[in-house]
Amino acid sequence: MKLEDQVCSLELSQRLKELGVKQDSMHWWCYFENHDRWDLVNMNHRYFDTFVSAFGVSELGEKLPNMIKLKDDKYTYLNIQKHHKLWSVSYPDPNIKHMEESTLADAMGSMLEYLIVHGYVKVGDKK
Numbered sequence: 001m002k003l004e005d006q007v008c009s010l011e012l013s014q015r016l017k018e019l020g021v022k023q024d025s026m027h028w029w030c031y032f033e034n035h036d037r038w039d040l041v042n043m044n045h046r047y048f049d050t051f052v053s054a055f056g057v058s059e060l061g062e063k064l065p066n067m068i069k070l071k072d073d074k075y076t077y078l079n080i081q082k083h084h085k086l087w088s089v090s091y092p093d094p095n096i097k098h099m100e101e102s103t104l105a106d107a108m109g110s111m112l113e114y115l116i117v118h119g120y121v122k123v124g125d126k127k
Helices: 010-018 057-063 104-117
Strands: 028-032 037-041 051-053 067-069 075-077 079-083 086-090 099-101
Touching (some): 010 028, 010 051, 010 104, 057 104, 079 104, 099 104
Antiparallel strands (some): 028 037, 028 051, 067 075, 079 086, 086 099
């Protein structure tokens, strides 16, 4: 399996950074000006002017809450499944969107993005 399939896509990584998610990953999307392209690296990102965390599945698992308290004082729990070639990440509740992506990292990252945008997770809660 390629490393690119084990971490969030560049676009999703950029959106998570814009939302204020702490940049604390083991892998980084770094921009190489002399080649005018982004590459995935696992070295010290401080050598690059432009970089974003490329969160892996284990890192995202630490950032996603295992449960969410609903308005009626009930809880819904993190659910991860694989359906054919798609990964599904959800918190079973009709008010919380269900995420499906081709990689587990993107499904988990999309769910984290959704939870932050909709106020289920504050950025300072899961760093």
